[in-house]
Amino acid sequence: MSSTVSPPPNSIQEFIEQIKPFARHFSSRVEAALYFADKGISVFPVHTVRNGKCTCHKGESCKNPGKHPMHKNWQDEATTDPEKIKRMWLANPDANIGLAMGNGLIGTDIDVKNGKDGWKEWLEILKLYNSDQIVSLIQATPSGGLHIILKVKDSSIITGASDALGMGIDIRSDGNLLVGGGSENDKGTYRVFDLPIGSAPGWLESIMIGKSNWVKSMIKRINTGAVFNEGERNKACVAYSVKLNRDGYTKTDFQEKLREFARTRCAPSYEDPALEYIVDHYWNPTKIIHAETPTFMDLGKPDFKIWEGPEENVKECLTTLYEYIPQGPDETYELAKRNLPNMLMQYLKHFFHVTREIAFGKPTDLLYWYNGRYYEYEPTDLELRSKMEYLTSNHITGSEKNEVIAKLMDNAYFVEQQERYVSLENKLLDCENWRVIDFTPEIFATVHLPVKFDQYATHSLWDKFLSDVVSPESIPRLQERAGYTLIPRYPIKKSFLAIGPTDSGKTTFLLAIKNVLGLTNVSAATLQLLSSVDQRFAASKLFKKLANIAPDMPSNSLGDISTFKAIVGRDLVSIEFKYRQAFDAQLRSKLLFSANSLPHVKDDDEAFFNRWDIIVFHKPPLIDSQLDMKLANEASGILSWMIEGAKKITDNGMKFSESTPTAEAMRIWEIASNPIRAFFNRCVVKEGDEEWPTSDYYAAFKKFTNAYHAKLVDEDVFDPQFSKISRTQIITRQRNNEKAKLRKGLKIRDESEWLQSDMANSEVDEQQEYEPSKIYGLVTKTFSNLSPAPRERDNIERWISSEFGVTIQKAQLLVDEWTSKGLVTLNGKHLEFQRDGDSDA
């Protein structure tokens, strides 16, 4: 048995200080080699370092300078014969001394380097086994490490390996070597402390055996009920002792079970003095199984609350148990299989407040975890999985992780969906009362804005920007629209559209809002994508987002706009993530778009147009290219501005203080999606057979697009399209020796009739516009006393369409209705009005 020292040294240096009186010095290498041989350690020559280079043929590039044998056959060469040793060192007087391990000797090589603290691990092992510092023949290496050379009963059953007893503690056994005291390398000299070589304590021998590579397969065979024959009986009994230690038994039980095993599972029964050594020495009175660290059985007890301890303890416990997870099908194995994943699940559940969200009475298929401020989810559960790896020191397998995830799905907290609170950088924002509160896991906040709440933050640059790009009346409207993104659910069924020419500040406005909301809370699906056939795909992009912000709407036509209407109407939409079950959800994501020209809409459904709120942006006089960046610095101020806007909506009973009437939205849409047709419908009337120059139409069109912020096209694009739409042709005539291009019977209306209606200002009373009787009244008043020419049916229909913001189709339907009711009669192309129509107006 080895001797011990106390008090236990805290560092290798402290330990060396304690054993300094035993330091042994040598005057030559051969003297050192003979010293080890005298102790029964076989020695052989090892390369040394000369002039900073290894003496091997690799020289400077040697990766192990002064530490490897001079000859390949070093195991044969190793000897304790003094004559042979003298001859070897006569040939290489400065060769370092190699110590051959094995043959009953074990080297424990403890290092403190490369981020490993082997000494700390060593002290923990000693503590765990109630042992004082083990003192035997000790060496100190030039790099600050320590060798403890110990005798063992049988080194052939101990496998030498790096980090075998813990990070930074290697075992050197049969076939391994140590560099002996008196040797030198470029870092310094190996020192030796002349203490008698002690025997390793039984518990240390036993855990070294337990780490050896043959043990696992032997235990597997034991667990499957194998019987062991002569030649493997000793190893089987040793392996069984390891298994018994892992399962945890008292010394008496341990001895009894071992003897029974040797009697019944060995053929013939094993009755050897070696068995008695195992019985007497290999029982580990470890605390691993019996004291602070729970057993597999403890894990299953309902009052065992693993999550209550400090995480370091949990890690130690789970690591130990996962390391010792039994291999075969027996009772302990079943316990381990059942209780370990449960315990890990329980710990994760409590540590992360793992939660599933209930939407419409059904839990969704996503696991949320609390990160100290808010709840996050991630479809592959990476955070949860990496915590499992950490807690088990990577002993957990992929399928075991899946099992824990599956258990979490069943055992998570279940919480109703909530949209009331969002997390900011420093507080939770209550989006019903518009106040801030401290973070708490009690509130299931799933949205985080990367902005600090600061009630004193200013936004002067923002204010100046807004006054540059929109009319003063539009600023409070914009404030409400931006604030609306913070409001839970979808109380106002409107999406926002910023319309205006290129560089008019629309994109800057949207970017600033996006910056406050945070990239992860904003999707960027185009209106076209939301009108695509694959609804699930589109809607999933918007799941849990505060806003969908898509600047610069493309002009290609829209398909099926039902998804768009469903989102804005807060209908149920189907959400589907890869590898997850689809589920229904209501989206809160407010839609914000910007456009110069608008896509053509097939659907002339009012439900489409009454879901738009539109604000016109003007071109600012000067564009600051750094503006987006500068505005980002005002994020806290802009957030306060948005909260103020949201508060107005709340105070106003969940309404915008002002919004675009449907008729106006339709009008804007019509003009922006097809300005030439809109120009034809509004500004031109088919009348007489007078001829006007084509350039007059283009000049009027220019004024029209300017007034309505519509997209202007070139004259050579305008002319053929206008011919098609108006069903007129360009007539070329010789006038005053010049060729004139003219159109016939197409009169441009007086500018006063269409120019003054700036769409930003023209607010029509929504109540009035859809009442067919009022429309009939106004039509009668305007047309009944006119000459037949302007009373052409399609003139009147276009007038209705433009005046009341309804589509041409709708106007046609109205006229059909009047005809069938006899309110009007069709005289060729012209409409005749009934006299009593006047009284209705």
Ligand SMILES: [Zn+2]
């Ligand atoms: Zn070398």
